[in-house]
Amino acid sequence: MRAAPLCAALLACAACEMEELPEINVFRPDYQGVETRLLAENLVNLIVRMEGARDGEDVSDYARCAAAQYALIRGFGFARHVRTSVEERAGLWSGDAVYTVSPDLPRGVRTIDAEVVVDDCQARGIPTI
Template identity: 60%
Template sequence: MWRSACPLIALIALTACEESSPQAEAPFAPQYQGVETRLLDGDLVSFLVSMRGARDTGDLENYAECAAAQYALIRGYGFARHLRTNVSEEGGLWRGDAVYTISAALPRGLKTIDAEVVAAACAENGIPMV
């Protein structure tokens, strides 16, 4: 009986010796490359953003949202509504073309943002704005 338990005991002992701490991920260190704003028509605005070090498309979309929030505030509006964002990545450079409408009142739709709230969150998270 002892001989049949030896392999199991050896496996448990080896497992216990393995390092139990999770591997540390590389820290998130984005490099924001700038925002180009294009007024398309009245309250319709395009934000061309680029960055390096994005973890995924969400990081680039957040950058564009920050630009839209600040732009709305600069223009004297309190809200924006996201219409679309096209994202591409090549050689580590992420680019996005996001289109928003800006307005003084809360617009209809599901993807609306309160410009003051979003701008404050962007400042707190170190995401640059327009």
């Protein structure tokens, strides 16, 4: 009769050992700056660099934050994403993004409200230029 509780305890203990420990992934990005190039009156190219990105989405988010702030600096309230190229070499990530900026909501599905995006970026700790 004592064997049953002992077996149950051993099985429970074996299950504990097989349970995977959660992976701890600390995100500590190092944002290394933004280079802006005015391509036309309402078209800007942003080059961003960072280390510690988890993937290309982190780099794209950084470029998006920079584009939103750039739009506000130029007196515009909106931007529209044209393209972003991301690459990683030896832990250094870079993004090459192009956005249009405008005072009115542009046509298209990849538009951003600059004030809303800048607020979100600040809340997330992503620098904006």
